[in-house]
Structure formats: structure tokens, C-alpha cells
Amino acid sequence: MDVLKVESLTKTFGATKAVDNLSLTLKSGEVYALIGPNGSGKTTLVKTIAGLLRPNHGHIAVDGVDVVADPARAKAALGYIPDEPSAWTGMTGEEFLHFVGALWGVPAALRKERIAALLAEFHLAGIEKGYFEDYSRGNKQKFTIMAGLLHHPKLLLVDEPIVGLDPESAEIAKHEFRRFANEGGAVLIVTHTLGVAQEIADVIGVLKGGRLVASAPFAALKKKAKLGARASLGDVYKVLA
Amino acid sequence: MYGFRRWFRNQKIAKSITILLFLGVLFAVGFGIYSFFRWEFGLIAHDAYLRVALPLFFYEGLFLVVFLLIFVSSFITAMFALFRGGMGNVLPMASPRYPIVFWQAYRTTLFSGIWPLAVITIPAFLGSAAVFPVSFWGGALFLISAVCLAGLAASLAIIFFFIAACGLYIVAHYTSRRIFSFGKAVGVGVVAIALGLWLIARRVGLGDVTAIFAPVSSAWSTSRIDILFERFGAFPSHLATLTLFGAQQGAFGVAALTTATLVLMFALGALGVRIAAWGFLPLWQIFQEGRYEAKAVSTATAIRRHGKEGPISFPRFFRSPLGALFEKEGIVMFRGMKSALWFFFLFVLWMVQVALEFFIRGNLVKYGTSIGSALAIVESLQLATAIYFVSAFILRFVFPAFSGEGRTAWILGTAPLRMQNVFWAKFLFYASIFLALGLVFCGLNFFIIQTAVAQGLAFGAFTLLIIVFLVAFGLGLGAIFPNFESDDPEVLSTSLPGLGFIFGSLFYGGAGSYLFYRFLAGTAPGAGMALAGFDALTVLLTIIIFALSLRALGTFEFVKDY
16 A cells, blocks of 8 residues: 655745655555655655645645645544654643644644653653753654654655664664564655665665665665675765766 | 935835834924923913923923933833844854843844934923924033933933842842742833833922922912922933923033033943943853753743743633634733833833822822813823824734734644634734723823713723724734834834824824814814714724735735745
């Protein structure tokens, strides 16, 4: 089952084509990592799928629902974790999670239960009554990851997942994303941390100038780049990006 | 100048219109004040008994109010620019050149303090000078005095905060209590300011204004001015009054002396600020604790501040998406210290204005004068003031409501909501608050003026209708023309749509108040029909704004201007 289907997507800002006629598909249980140089259109692509930006051409369907035609239903099936974690001034971490849960229609009792479980998993129990703006960057990032997972979406969009996380938390986050996919979800990760992509992605896409120049499992990418079996994703990136 | 040229590099037509609109707003407000003073002084000039003392009373009152306004607004501006501003992030890197941050904040505070001069003091001076002429040099001396007065108020605000913070630090140190924080220092400052304002009101003696002008004996042909000097002489604004008064009376020596005194006081104020600058870095470091501290300490701070359960939670509306949005608006508005302080400041100003009406009525009753003859003017002025204050609130809080979501767009923009629902949640929230304020105002107005019930109801209905329109207008403009380049309400309100709102609300408020005056005065034929037409137009405009906003939100993108 295709959880995400992007067809001939183009997104422009004035004369600049940030995403150019791009198509990709994500199936249930799959982790897809998107890599590419700065300005290659990775974040724009994720933001367009998430509904923050409107496509100029093409179609995006999340869980079979068109993001432009029926945004509310499409967004109900996705979770988004931004590269810059932020919330409103004066909101505590706990309020932030309840707020996000309420927006996605998670019932209060279930929300409470899930929040407690996530807080324990990310070793954040006990700090949820602090103000969001007072948290360290890493903790803010963890709260946004929890917010993305809270409503059990079908598709998780993650922009730079482990920036600011300590090694232990980075491991937890990677484990969570993998587990989320194993339980039937699909994850689209945008990252510059090639180690993460190599470690947890089933399929890796290379984006360059808004175009998807390669999209395949790591082993196939190495073949495409005409590199040996011991080549790293960094080597592949140098050839393809 | 370089900054301006850089800003003006692109979108020149839109920015030229912005500048023209901005100047237009300044001119419109300034012209209104000028006309009012010219008219008022024109009337006074014909009264031999009052022609000296009454203008002096106006000067004293006006300059004192301007001085206090600049002091309080500088207090808020300076505190947040110094300790919670974006420049603060530069500070750890800028050391040992950290004073740059301090002086930048001081400069911002000075400039924002001097703004009221352009909009209030200078037009008032020109209005007065049109009736009571002033020589070129007299005018120049007055301008110097006014600038120094504004600078002194801004400097005193900074010194005052540092004194309040130091006082709190000493108490915290000697009592070993953990009470020293930015919020508490601001709190101590706010309480002290409130107390100071109350003492000033008592000294000025607003309770019995007419006593100031009462003749002591029948031999007196002009009103006394010594009683004014006695009541206002303790305030620095008195010196600016004397400069203007001296310049108008041909006493150039007095004007020069008072100007020199104000220049000296401003210099001393700047010296005080220089001394306060030495304490800036230690204070900044302490005030940042809680922002950069480790996670465990952060929560401990929150719990210490608010008790076992953490901060007081707003009533839990988190059961539905709309309720959650509603509650979020409450948190943003009242938990953010800067927003809360501005809200409180504007509210107090409004209530002070209402209280002035109360005092005036008390004076009229005391001396056996009926308000009846002036009812139409008083109620229309009250309405105009209410519209002005509600517009100021809306410009500060409602208009930036969508543009302010830039940083948090990833939550609202990806949630399974239609942006139209976000609009309705914001509208309901702000309309509820301002309608509640409007009801309080109408109740007070009814109590003070004691009109007939039907008239009171008409006034109330008209005010509430206007409030609904203004909230829709401000929110709608912000939604149709979002600006994600800044989330600072002060920057957003001087953008083209922000100035459009100021212009629109000024024009709309002026027209509404005038039509309401004609209706109450009952002299012009068809005034009732005109007012009904205005009401119908208001409803129609509100519907159009809703329609345009909802349509714009259908294709809303959280994106900066590329």
C-alpha cells in the first residue's frame, strides 16, 4: 500500500524552481532517506508534502488522500518533525504535547497515557512542566519528535532528525523511526547526516537542483555510482550529488 | 541611512506607499491634535480671566502625561530590548564589547520615546502657538526642552529598572530567598510605577480641578497660577511648561534657564544610564538563567515559580481542536510577559481616560453644572477614545496574530485543520476579550454620564458593533497580508497593511464618532438614518472582510517573501 505518492511535483519561488518535476512513492513499512546538497529542495519537498507550501504542479497523496484537494484528511495521516524545533512562548512542554494531540483529535485520556509513555521513553519524565523555551535545543527536538508520534500517523516526515540530540537520544530517535516503520508506518527523512540514512533507510533518494537524480536501496545506489561493495554512502553522495 | 537604503533596495513601490501612508498617519493624527488645541486655545483666548491659567494647566497636564507615557513605554521597551531581545544572543559572542548591546537598546528606547513628540507635543505646540504666538528662538528652546524631557523620561526608566533590580537583589541576598529573577524585577518595577502614578494623581489633585481656577477674592481679574506651580512644580515636565510659557509671555530668560536646566537633567540622566551600564552584564547573566539552564533545573525553576503543579494551566479547552486553539491564544497573550505588560499598559491608559471623565463629571456636579448640554460631545469623545484604544489593542495583538505564527507554522500548518478554523478561533478569542472590555467601558460610561437607558443601550450596541468590526478588520488584514519576515508586533504594525489598518480605523472611528455626535445632538435632519446606514455598512464590511480573509486562507502558505 502506498502511504505517500508524489507525482510530477514542481514547486517554484518566483523564478527559482526549488522542486522540479519530482515523483516518488513510499510504501507502508518503509524508511526513505532523502539526501542532497544545501538548496537542493529537500526541505521544500517535505514542507510541500506536509501542506505548509502549495505545489505549483503535480499531485501529492498521503494514504490515498490528495493533500491539496482534502488537506485536513490528508494531514490527519501525517506527522511532521521540523528541523527547527519551536513552540509558543509561555507554553510548557506538557501543554505543547496536549495541544498538538488535541489538534489531531486524540482523546484526552489516551493523550495523557501516550504522553506519559513517550516522556518515559525519551527520558524526559519530570521536566514536562518546564517552559518549552527554557529547554535545551536537544530537549526541544525530542518534544517535537514526541509530538510527531503522538497521534500515531501513517506517514512521518522528518527534517534533520538528530541535530542537537546527544548520542543516546539520537539512538532512541533512530530506534523509534525504525520501530514506527516496522509497525506499518512510513518515514520520509531529510538529512545531511549520511550515517543515519545509511543505517536506517530502506531506500535512499539523492536530490540535486530540485530533481531526484537517484532513488534506490543503498546497495543499488552503490552499483549506480559504479562503486565497490565497501563504499560508504559518503562515497556515493560524492558521485551522485 | 545604510540600513534604510538596504531596506529600500527591493519592492520600492510598496515601500514608498508604506512610507507615504506612515507619514499620512502621522500627519492625520498630528493635524487632529493641532486642530483640537487651536480650537480650544482659541476659545480660551477670549476669556480674560482664564486666558493665562487655563493654557498653563493644559501644558502642565499634557507634558506630564507625555512624560509619564514615555517613562512607562520606555520601561517596557528597554527591559525587553536589554534582557529578552534578539541582540541578547549576540552578547555572549560580543564580549568584551558587550556594552554595544546596552547602548543599542538605549538608543532604541530613546528614539521610541521621542516619537510621541512628533505626534503629540509638536502639533499641540503649533496649535497653541497659532493662538499665543512664540518667537522662532522661543520655539527652538521649547523643542530642545521637549526632546530633553523625552530623553530624561527614557533614561529614568532604565535607571529605575536597575534600581528596582538591585533592590530585589539585595533583599534576595540578605534573606537567602530565591526571589531574584527578571520577571520579579519587572513585577517590582510595575508595582512601584503603579504606586508612583497614584501618588502623582493625588498630588496633582484631579478630584477638584475647578478649585484651581476659583477666584480667591472678587478683586482678582485673572486666575491664579501659583496653585498650578505648587501642584505640578515637582515634576520635570514643569520645566518644559515654563519654557513654553516663558516663550509665549516674552520672558526669554526664563525659557532659556528652564531649557538649560532640562539639558542638564538629561545629561545627568544619561550619566545615570552610563553608571547603570556597568551593572548590565552581571544582571543579564543572572536573568538568562532559566533560558539556557539544564533540563532538570529548568523544570525545577518552573515548579519553584508555580508550585508543585507547575504553571497555572488555563481552563482546559484541549478537548477539541477549536478549544485547543482558543486556549493557545490565551497562553500566548497572557503568559508572555511582554504581551501581558503591553495589554496592562493600554488597559490602564484607557481606564485613566475613563476616570478623567469621572472626575470631570464630579467637578461639574460639585459646582452645580449639568452635563446635559455637553452630553453629545462627551459621549462622542468617549466613543472616539474607545475606538482609539481598541484599535491600539488590535494593532498590537490581533493584527500580528497570523504573521506571528511564522516560527510555529510547522504545528498549525501541518495539523488536520482548515486555516479558516484557525481564523475563527482567533476571532472568537479576541472578539470575546475586546467585547468584555467594551462592556466594562459601556457600563462605566453609563454610570458616569448617567444617560437614559435607551440611549445607554444605543451607545453600548454601537460600541460593540464597532469592536466586532475592528477585530475582524485587524485580523482579516493580517490574514490576507501575512508577513513572516518578522514576528515583532512593533515591526509588523508599521508594515503597509499595518499602516492600512491604522488609517482605516482612524477614518472609520472618526466617521462613526461624528455620526454618533450628530445623532445625539439631534439637530441635523436625517442623522438617525445616517447612523443606521453606517451600522449597515459596518455589518456589510465585516461580512466582506470575513469572506476575503477566508478565501485568502484557503491558499495560505507559511512562507517568507521570496
